[in-house]
Amino acid sequence: MDRQEQYRNRAEQVLLHTYSRFPVVIERGQGVYLYDTEGRAYLDFGAGIAVSALGYGDADYEKALVSQIGKVIHTSNLYYHIPGIEAGEKFLKASGMDRVFFTNSGAEAVEGAIKAARKYGKKKYGQERYEVIAMEHSFHGRTIGALSVTGNEKYQEPFRPLMGGVRFAAFNDLDSVKKAVSEKTCGIIVETIQGEGGIYPASQEFLEGLKELCVQEDILLIFDEIQCGMGRTGTMFAWQGYGVKPDIMTSAKALGCGVPVGAFAMTEKTAAFSLEAGDHGTTYGGNPFACAAVSKVFDRYEQLGILEHVRKVGPYLEARLEELVSQYGCLKERRGTGLMQGVEAAGIPAGEIINRALDQGLLLLSAGNNSIRFVPPLVIETVHIDKMVKILHNCLKELG
Numbered sequence: 001m002d003r004q005e006q007y008r009n010r011a012e013q014v015l016l017h018t019y020s021r022f023p024v025v026i027e028r029g030q031g032v033y034l035y036d037t038e039g040r041a042y043l044d045f046g047a048g049i050a051v052s053a054l055g056y057g058d059a060d061y062e063k064a065l066v067s068q069i070g071k072v073i074h075t076s077n078l079y080y081h082i083p084g085i086e087a088g089e090k091f092l093k094a095s096g097m098d099r100v101f102f103t104n105s106g107a108e109a110v111e112g113a114i115k116a117a118r119k120y121g122k123k124k125y126g127q128e129r130y131e132v133i134a135m136e137h138s139f140h141g142r143t144i145g146a147l148s149v150t151g152n153e154k155y156q157e158p159f160r161p162l163m164g165g166v167r168f169a170a171f172n173d174l175d176s177v178k179k180a181v182s183e184k185t186c187g188i189i190v191e192t193i194q195g196e197g198g199i200y201p202a203s204q205e206f207l208e209g210l211k212e213l214c215v216q217e218d219i220l221l222i223f224d225e226i227q228c229g230m231g232r233t234g235t236m237f238a239w240q241g242y243g244v245k246p247d248i249m250t251s252a253k254a255l256g257c258g259v260p261v262g263a264f265a266m267t268e269k270t271a272a273f274s275l276e277a278g279d280h281g282t283t284y285g286g287n288p289f290a291c292a293a294v295s296k297v298f299d300r301y302e303q304l305g306i307l308e309h310v311r312k313v314g315p316y317l318e319a320r321l322e323e324l325v326s327q328y329g330c331l332k333e334r335r336g337t338g339l340m341q342g343v344e345a346a347g348i349p350a351g352e353i354i355n356r357a358l359d360q361g362l363l364l365l366s367a368g369n370n371s372i373r374f375v376p377p378l379v380i381e382t383v384h385i386d387k388m389v390k391i392l393h394n395c396l397k398e399l400g
């Protein structure tokens with residue numbers, strides 16, 4: 001039994017079996033590579049599920065974390081602290097929102113957004129205004145509230161009954177949303193680009209139509225930017241690329257670049273009728289350590305010109321993937337924006353390609369609809385994209 005196998009066996013003895021993990025024990029990372037316990041390098045096109053935007057070993061980011069550890073890691077939200085102020089200011093500046101609440105995860109950000117929308121509806125229109133419209137094939141997280149707005153039968157089924165007052169509509173189908181709207185609707189939640197569902201960008205008309213509908217009916221438009229936000233599409237938040245501003249938005253994943261942190265934010269107009277003192281809370285959420293990470297992430301994005309970089313390498317990745325799709329019959333379609341791309345496989349399981357890529361030192365993720373998902377660190381360079389494509393060529397040739 002080799003060393004990695006021993007580690008894997010130990011893991012399987014203690015951890016709840018909620019994941020089928022890849023058979024690799026990761027020990028460290030540098031740049032856009034991860035290394036296993038045997039020193040094998042893996043080119044990382046998954047970034048820990050779209051989290052590690054700065055890659056691994058960014059000295060400035062690490063220095064900021066260490067420095068904050070030396071001061072104070074946690075205070076609770078009963079006191080003010082400087083990292084919280086700075087992270088909040090930078091988040092609002094980047095998003096154009098007016099109020100932010102930091103959470104520990106994406107799911108909690110979604111919970112907060114749902115609560116904020118319900119509070120708004122009830123405070124302004126009375127007890128019956130509590131329904132949320134969500135999209136089919138969406139993903140918003142695994143807690144009961146977030147799961148209740150996640151349009152995936154497989155994820156929902158074992159946990160029913162879920163939170164009530166949720167209606168589903170078809171993504172990119174405005175008429176379907178309109179049919180679901182009633183006097184009871186307080187919010188519409190939508191991923192600007194569906195991630196787990198298979199990398200499906202919202203259409204311009206859909207988001208514009210939703211906005212118009214929401215303004216007309218005073219329904220809150222909630223964009224879940226947990227995966228597609230933080231620069232992944234070449235704007236800080238994907239909705240900025242559409243020019244359609246939500247009333248509430250969520251963030252997480254790359255927000256802390258690995259330190260667990262999320263956020264939900266809203267406009268002042270929303271906040272005026274929404275969560276008040278005592279309505280919501282968290283013990284750790286937005287603690288000094290998490291906020292020091294967020295604050296430094298925004299600094300590094302600026303210093304490294306991350307958005308410009310994504311706008312440069314994103315189209316290159318897109319073009320190289322298009323080339324693959326045109327060459328192999330087992331690849332059906334490319335979808336996505338910037339460094340959030342998906343390629344749908346046909347005739348063979350996407351997982352088969354992904355497993356072969358792993359054997360050749362390339363980390364990829366799957367997504368819904370039998371797709372391969374490409375969400376690399378945002379500091380990825382064209383040479384890494386070339387290398388990734390070369391490995392994929394090898395895998396696809398093997399598969400015939």
Ligand SMILES: *Cc1c(COP(=O)(O)O)cnc(C)c1O
Pocket residue numbers: 105106107108110139140141142191195196224225226227228252253
């Ligand atoms: C990952 C994800 C979530 C859930 O985030 P967690 O941090 O895993 O709770 C919610 N929404 C979207 C769009 C996501 O991609």
